Amino acid sequence: MARLNGKIILISGGARGQGAAEARLCVAEGAKVVIGDLLETEGRALVAELGDRAIFVRQDVTKESDWTAAVAAAERLGGLHGLVNNAGIYQPATLMETDAALFERHMRINQLGCFLGMKAVVPAMETSGNGAIVNISSVAGLRGSPGAIAYSATKWALRGMTKAAAIDLAPRHIRVNSIHPGPIDTDMLKVRTPEQNARRVGLVPMKRMGTAQEVAGLVLFLLSDESSYITGAEIAIDGGATL
Numbered sequence: 001m002a003r004l005n006g007k008i009i010l011i012s013g014g015a016r017g018q019g020a021a022e023a024r025l026c027v028a029e030g031a032k033v034v035i036g037d038l039l040e041t042e043g044r045a046l047v048a049e050l051g052d053r054a055i056f057v058r059q060d061v062t063k064e065s066d067w068t069a070a071v072a073a074a075e076r077l078g079g080l081h082g083l084v085n086n087a088g089i090y091q092p093a094t095l096m097e098t099d100a101a102l103f104e105r106h107m108r109i110n111q112l113g114c115f116l117g118m119k120a121v122v123p124a125m126e127t128s129g130n131g132a133i134v135n136i137s138s139v140a141g142l143r144g145s146p147g148a149i150a151y152s153a154t155k156w157a158l159r160g161m162t163k164a165a166a167i168d169l170a171p172r173h174i175r176v177n178s179i180h181p182g183p184i185d186t187d188m189l190k191v192r193t194p195e196q197n198a199r200r201v202g203l204v205p206m207k208r209m210g211t212a213q214e215v216a217g218l219v220l221f222l223l224s225d226e227s228s229y230i231t232g233a234e235i236a237i238d239g240g241a242t243l
């Protein structure tokens with residue numbers, strides 16, 4: 001039995017990386033997906049691969065009007081049952097290297113984007129009967145992260161926003177959880193040198209990066225009815241990096 005049969009899921013930043021893996025798994029598990037991203041070429045190629053149960057919308061998560069359009073696209077498919085707040089940027093810099101513009105850029109995309117997303121989906125999820133929101137935080141939202149103060153600030157914020165929203169939205173039958181990936185093998189980590197990434201993996205007890213598919217499996221569980229009594233939880237998926 002497909003675990004997301006008949007559900008409609010919106011995935012921000014879904015054109016590549018973890019978001020794309022989540023879109024593939026959701027479709028394989030019976031869902032229809034709305035893939036939002038700034039990356040039109042990659043997004044449209046993914047939709048061509050997934051067939052008529054996927055659509056692409058060009059979406060900048062910092063724009064409220066783009067969220068309205070993405071939710072409307074989901075409603076045209078028949079409703080909305082899941083949101084993966086996945087879009088994000090990682091432009092690491094230490095405290096002394098970070099200027100206000102870099103700090104604000106992270107806040108707008110990683111934090112404000114998730115806030116706007118959670119708010120935008122609520123009416124459509126209520127109409128659909130229930131909903132599940134998965135906020136993609138990071139291990140950088142569970143502990144101090146070297147040389148990435150702006151990114152850390154936003155990922156810690158997501159962890160708190162998840163818990164506040166979980167309380168607010170429980171009466172509306174909407175669950176909200178955060179997940180906290182360790183190093184995952186996607187384009188995002190190309191901003192670090194191979195040596196820096198190897199050093200980071202050396203600190204992971206399992207001595208390897210995670211894959212986008214492994215993260216997608218956890219997201220699927222949190223979107224599905226198998227996690228129907230889980231809300232406000234923070235789940236690390238990090239090979240033991242935060243132990």
Ligand code: NDP
Pocket residue numbers: 012013014015016017018019036037038039059060061062085086087088089090109136137138139180181182183184185186187188189
């Ligand atoms: P990617 O960089 O491959 O994916 C992020 C996606 O978000 C890209 O397609 C990116 O497009 C898109 N995006 C960026 N800004 C916006 C915006 N304003 N509006 C819409 N889309 C946008 O990396 P991952 O798949 O690894 O990252 C997914 C999530 O996982 C992120 O939230 C990240 O912080 C988190 N994460 C990643 C880890 C890792 O090690 N890879 C570890 C922990 C958490 P564009 O190229 O145009 O910026």
